[in-house]
Amino acid sequence: MTTTLRAPSIAPAPPKRGTPGWIWVLVVLLVVAVVGGIGLLGVSALTVFGAEPGPGVSYDPDNPRPQGTRALAQVIDEQGGDLRQVRGLDEFTGAPRPGSNTTVVVSSVGALNSGTAQQFLDRVSDAHRVILIAPQDSALSLLGLPVRLEYGGAPTGVLAGCTTTEIDADDTITGGALGYSTSEPGATACFTTGSSSNVLILPASSTRPEIVVVSGDMLINDNLALRDNAGVAIRLLGNADDVLWYVPFFTDEVATEEEDSDIPRAIGPLIVLAVFAVLALMLWRGRRFGALVTEPLPAVVKAVETTQARGRMYHKARADTRSAAALRIHTLTALASYLGLPYDAGRATDELAIPEWETVAAQGESTDPAVHAIITTVVSVTGRDLARVRALLAGPLPTTDTGLVIFISELTALEKEVRHTP
Incomplete structure (x- = not known):
């Protein structure tokens, strides 16, 4: 007996309906939200990481943690010195110009760049003294100082080995892991271990005031009460009527004539808006693709x-x-x-x-x-x-x-x- 097999009837597939318009609107809004969120995160990250030194940064006068210098700033203020803090280039240039009765203290020295370093030198040329706390080689080079960073050894007590107006020969401070050396004639090196000094005093010249470079370990909250740290620090920083404590920002920039432009500031946001408009138009009027077809991969590798x-x-x-x-x-x-x-x-x-x-x-x-x-x-x-x-x-x-x-x-x-x- 022979059985006849019939081919199955193939019914026409139902017509595919186009993607509703509201879905495309939702997609556009989602893209805008994601891009906007990324932009806000970027701005927040710039603000938190590196834009403005704050209470969590080493040697900052508002930092109460072990590596901060709030205790020293408070002691100088309580001793009768007029201590003012300025943060960023705008506040620094907006403050009265330092005169012969003002000591300028700089922490976060590494935030200086070529422009702000030169403006800083021009502005403090008439100051009584400038104190740089733990500067790096790059900052010392920008400031034009013949000083080099040296390895100082393990933190321990270091005898002064020098005599100045503020330092006695028998003073002892907490030496730091880093120190400094200089080739400038007439400079005074104190609290020295090997070739590394924790305090360097460069005499004033016709272009700059007296410069004091300190390693910083004796100034921090955790060490201030040890040995003669407090006495030496207060005499170095508070020997003038006024103390101006400058904390530069990494985002500081010196305005130049080349930066003045006739291009409106709104051009950037307008370009971004135009990009989103083109993207929305592409999603709205662009070619509609069919449903995705799954295919077995040749191999799946873990x-x-x-x-x-x-x-x-x-x-x-x-x-x-x-x-x-x-x-x-x-x-x-x-x-x-x-x-x-x-x-x-x-x-x-x-x-x-x-x-x-x-x-x-x-x-x-x-x-x-x-x-x-x-x-x-x-x-x-x-x-x-x-x-x-x-x-x-x-x-x-x-x-x-x-x-x-x-x-x-x-x-x-x-x-x-x-x-x-x-």
Whole structure:
């Protein structure tokens, strides 16, 4: 018996309905909301991270934490000195010009740029004295000072070894991990360990007043009551009738004639609005695509397998050491930011590209003074063993996958510990 099979009837598919217009309007509104949110987050991040130094920054006169200098500012104010704080270039230039009876104190010196540094020098030319708290090499260069940052060793008591109007030969202060040296004739170096001095006094010249460079460790809240820190600090900062404490901002800019433009300020927002209008028009009048069709992928590779494969590839390429060096640079940069210490991450990153880098790295421990300063301060803050911290931040780098994993874990743990230490 033969059975006849009939082909199934194919009914025409129901016509697809177009996407309702309100959905496209909703999509446009969602895009606008997302972009606007990202912009607000960017502005907030700029304000919080680096735009304006505040109570959480080292050596700030409003910072009550161990690394701040609020205690010193309050003592000077209570001693009868007229202490004024100015924040940012606008407040600094808006304040009365410092005269011969005014000492100008500058914290967050690293926020100065080429324009603001020159304007600062012009404005304080008639001041009695300028005191720079823990300046970095870049700021010293911008200010045209023949002073160089030096490694000072472990924080400990340092004898003055000099005699000035404000410093007695038997004064003892808390020495810092960083200090300074100078080649200027007539300069006075005090509280010196090796070639590193915690206080440098540069005599006044025809173009600038007397400049005092201090390491800053004796000024912070945590150390002010120790040894002769308070007495030396008050005599250095409060020896004039008025004290002007200047905290520059990273966002400070000096206005120039070239910045005056005939282009309306609203041109930027109008361009953004035009972009959104074009995007909305494209979504409204653009081609409508059909429903998405799912297709089986040729293969699905788990993320962990991809990561392991890349790890084996780096291992075969012998890139473990460079990867570890890059991670160490990242951690040193973060630690320097938390502790208010200088560290040139750009130079360290550039050194990784040198062909003979591995040969140099294999010679042993890093000799960068900034790295040793970070190590010493980390040990002081966390209480960790000095040898272990030095091995992690300046010692030999791992050369195996297992060593790299342990190395990453230890770097992460150290960074978290320093970040959460008050």
